[in-house]
Amino acid sequence: MKKLFLFFTLFIFTIVSAQTKYETLTITNYDSILKKLDSENQNEIYNLNINDFKQLVSKSAKPFTLVYTYAWWCGPCRKKLPQVLEFKNKHQNKVELLILTGEKNPSKYLYMTNKEFNTKYNILFPTFNISDEISTKSKKKFHNFIQTIVPGHSDYGTGLSLNLLIDNKTSEVLYASFTEIETTDSIFSKLNSFISNN
Secondary structure (H helix, E strand, O other): OHHHHHHHHHHHHHHHHHHOOEOOEOOOOHHHHHHHHOOOOOOOEEEEOHHHHHHHHHHOOOOEEEEEEOOOOOHHHHHHHHHHHHHHHHOOOOEEEEEEEOOOOOEHHHHHHHHHHHHOOOOOOOEEEEOOOOOOOHHHHHHHHHHHHOOOOOOOOOOOOOEEEEEOOOOEEEEEOOOOOOOHHHHHHHHHHHHHHO
16 A cells, blocks of 8 residues: 555656746846856756857856756766766866756756756756757757857767866867767866866
């Protein structure tokens, strides 16, 4: 009986969660968002277009921005996210972290992403969802956004679980990971090297 009750409760929760949609917030002040990125408050997902991205990079007081592309349904993304967060904490005075998702807005997938960020990963700072103006299809959205930042980058059509390190003064991309052909250890070794040597 106890197992049946537990199953029923989980079933109801799944149905309710599937119906709940999350809608991204609009960025109205870049300085405010940058301050929130350093605070331990709560995760809110903001809509991000190319101009917003460029403004956040150029206005950051930190020397670098690390971009990480994530989807809650992507196994490699979920596996690497704790290491990305550890990297952020290790270099918090030097690196701005922008976690990008590419879900339709509003959607139940954004709801599930936000829930997972808050409960599983304890992400208590803003994250960003690539604007639907780029595309309404998730993989195309990631691909088009990455190609705007790093033209010709070979993301194998998914654009997921990528790390991009940007010099905030010049907006130059210093490093763009090739997740399909580099190990996670190699990626973080290179990222650490860039931070240490600049």
